[in-house]
Amino acid sequence: MEHLIHSRVKNIEISGIRRFFNMVANRPDLISLTIGQPDFPTPEHIKEAGKEAITDNFTTYTHNAGFLELRQAACDFILEKYGLYYDSDEVIVTVGASQALDITFRTILEEETEVILPGPVYPGYEPLIQLCGAKPVYVDTRSNGFRLSAELIAPYLNERTRCIVLPYPSNPTGVTLSEQELQKIAELVKGRPIWIVSDEIYSELVYNGEHHSIAKWLREQTIVINGLSKSHSMTGWRIGFVFAPSFVTKHMIKVHQYSVSCTSSVSQKAALAALTAGKNDAETMRSQYKERMEYAYHRLIKMGLEVEKPSGAFYLFPSIAAFGQSSFDFALDVVNKAGVALVPGSAFSEYGEGYVRLSYAYSLDTLKKGLDRLERYLKEKQ
Numbered sequence: 001m002e003h004l005i006h007s008r009v010k011n012i013e014i015s016g017i018r019r020f021f022n023m024v025a026n027r028p029d030l031i032s033l034t035i036g037q038p039d040f041p042t043p044e045h046i047k048e049a050g051k052e053a054i055t056d057n058f059t060t061y062t063h064n065a066g067f068l069e070l071r072q073a074a075c076d077f078i079l080e081k082y083g084l085y086y087d088s089d090e091v092i093v094t095v096g097a098s099q100a101l102d103i104t105f106r107t108i109l110e111e112e113t114e115v116i117l118p119g120p121v122y123p124g125y126e127p128l129i130q131l132c133g134a135k136p137v138y139v140d141t142r143s144n145g146f147r148l149s150a151e152l153i154a155p156y157l158n159e160r161t162r163c164i165v166l167p168y169p170s171n172p173t174g175v176t177l178s179e180q181e182l183q184k185i186a187e188l189v190k191g192r193p194i195w196i197v198s199d200e201i202y203s204e205l206v207y208n209g210e211h212h213s214i215a216k217w218l219r220e221q222t223i224v225i226n227g228l229s230k231s232h233s234m235t236g237w238r239i240g241f242v243f244a245p246s247f248v249t250k251h252m253i254k255v256h257q258y259s260v261s262c263t264s265s266v267s268q269k270a271a272l273a274a275l276t277a278g279k280n281d282a283e284t285m286r287s288q289y290k291e292r293m294e295y296a297y298h299r300l301i302k303m304g305l306e307v308e309k310p311s312g313a314f315y316l317f318p319s320i321a322a323f324g325q326s327s328f329d330f331a332l333d334v335v336n337k338a339g340v341a342l343v344p345g346s347a348f349s350e351y352g353e354g355y356v357r358l359s360y361a362y363s364l365d366t367l368k369k370g371l372d373r374l375e376r377y378l379k380e381k382q
């Protein structure tokens with residue numbers, strides 16, 4: 001019966017990050033610097049709010065879009081933090097940013113339309129786009145410090161282009177776009193029949209200045225994706241948000257309703273605590289990530305590796321092109337000979353080939369041990 005599985009589903013693959021992790025996870029004494037989730041526990045007051053929700057029997061379905069107080073808190077949060085104005089009927093609480101992306105693409109993508117993505121990029125977009133019968137079109141950003149720009153986008157625009165994904169701060173590269181860069185993209189796209197899907201899941205983890213959203217200049221054409229997985233160390237609670245004008249959310253809510261009815265009520269109560277009493281919870285984590293980033297960045301530079309200095313998220317993306325191996329072979333060799341796991345860059349599209357991703361969502365102690373091992377390995381390689 002397997003031949004009756006939909007060809008689009010058969011044609012997509014498990015993410016390269018997971019595949020590599022599953023392959024090497026059982027190796028004894030391995031230091032893994034692969035995982036893209038915070039290593040801090042969820043703040044105590046958020047956990048308490050979740051427990052209270054259970055005790056108070058807040059355990060039934062909520063409004064499909066999330067209960068009103070939470071939606072209002074989400075709107076207040078992004079107004080205060082990023083100057084974005086949305087009404088409570090312009091936000092949907094989703095099952096992580098992942099489901100926000102799924103319902104977004106399913107709401108806006110017709111078959112055969114094209115979606116522009118910067119390469120290298122987070123591997124979560126391509127399969128969702130393909131499941132809609134649409135086509136991912138990669139723009140090589142390597143010569144521009146991994147930053148998508150109006151100049152790079154322009155040659156790819158045609159009558160099939162329906163959407164541009166702006167995933168900044170970026171997983172896997174850690175780079176962000178400046179206000180000017182975002183404004184130029186907004187000017188290029190304004191008035192064309194093209195959506196911007198702005199994945200801002202790392203917006204609270206910016207190390208040099210403020211986070212800016214393109215929605216400030218292009219509200220009517222932008223769908224903003226965000227969530228609490230990274231900012232509040234809540235990956236397992238599965239809370240995401242999608243913000244868009246009401247003429248978008250009124251359609252998107254139908255896809256959401258028939259997909260999940262609503263997000264977990266218990267997680268929603270925890271999310272309310274995160275966005276109100278915990279609206280500055282990310283600060284302490286951010287300062288620790290920054291310290292780790294500075295440490296790991298300088299260690300990689302000292303090893304002679306070429307790497308962009310990140311301005312957000314918790315990843316470094318050094319080039320390993322000088323070693324003449326594929327990123328997969330290099331990463332496997334590092335696992336086998338040095339006992340350190342890094343993600344092969346090829347997991348982030350063909351434009352990630354020649355790089356590896358190092359996550360610094362690990363303690364300084366673990367980072368030091370891992371980087372010591374990597375340094376010894378590279379010395380022996382020379």
Ligand SMILES: Cc1ncc(COP(=O)(O)O)c(C=O)c1O
Nearest residue numbers: 036096097098122171201227229
């Ligand atoms: C860029 C990006 N978008 C979305 C997600 C998914 O986030 P969530 O766990 O909230 O579904 C991730 C997770 O790693 C990510 O890196």
